[in-house]
């Protein structure tokens with residue numbers, strides 16, 4: 064596990080049992096089994112895992128919302144299980160379902176929350192940054208999913224927290240709102256806020272995270288910066304299929320047999336739209352462009368896609384659905 068001076072959150076050997084469950088003949092179910100992580104100030108730390116991996120349980124234990132079975136948790140230097148109002152005031156939480164009162168209207172709600180803090184974030188600034196003015200007269204229950212997300216983020220930030228928990232922050236956001244939220248998250252990180260992001264969206268983690276913990280079945284399975292994880296060795300049975308993909312559009316129905324090496328597979332997903340996947344080398348790129356040149360073919364588009372965090376995640380946690 065990485066070491067960080069004065070982490071905003073540090074979890075070691077977290078175990079959480081739930082139950083007893085009638086479906087297990089009255090036995091307990093272990094949903095987190097010895098998980099450890101460290102989140103630093105001024106960084107986005109992502110917890111990445113499939114549905115049911117134990118992300119929410121871990122984060123709720125970290126926030127003191129669920130009692131842990133074993134293990135140590137330190138949130139801003141304190142045990143969240145004994146947290147008082149002073150610790151809670153330093154922590155911002157944006158939940159997936161918002162957790163906001165359905166009949167409230169956005170601006171009075173934010174002003175009310177701001178009134179509970181000594182040094183709140185100016186409400187007007189948050190309203191402007193998150194485009195809340197455009198739906199300020201609508202009650203929470205009538206907001207769209209994306210509007211609720213933006214209001215939930217504003218509500219999490221209004222207390223000017225030192226640490227911010229974000230659960231799937233881009234869920235339901237249109238591209239403009241997503242960009243807005245991502246820019247704000249980057250700015251908060253640069254100001255020194257410690258941000259803990261829970262997600263199964265690889266793209267969000269790849270774009271935002273300084274450090275990623277991949278968890279599976281309540282355990283740590285890999286960790287590192289995105290760049291480090293992208294170097295993760297391929298599993299022995301992966302073949303070369305996740306190394307690189309060359310995407311190109313040209314004439315339909317072309318036969319590339321003999322142009323590219325055996326380990327590279329070429330598929331035509333739509334007429335004239337091809338993907339060549341495998342351990343492509345510069346020589347292979349030269350071979351395919353030479354082949355086009357001889358035949359007078361000019362592709363309409365051409366792009367090379369490197370192995371992504373999603374490929375690494377699937378290599379590590381398996382491709383079968385949970």
Ligand SMILES: Nc1ncnc2c1ncn2[C@@H]1O[C@H](COP(=O)(O)OP(=O)(O)OP(=O)(O)O)[C@@H](O)[C@H]1O
Pocket residue numbers: 081082084092094112113114115116117118119120121263
């Ligand atoms: N009180 C409970 N009773 C029974 N099972 C539970 C309980 N709490 C959690 N679980 C199970 O523990 C596992 C972990 O749940 P958790 O919500 O932490 O996963 P997650 O990684 O946040 O998933 P998602 O991405 O779907 O939100 C799941 O299989 C869930 O069904």
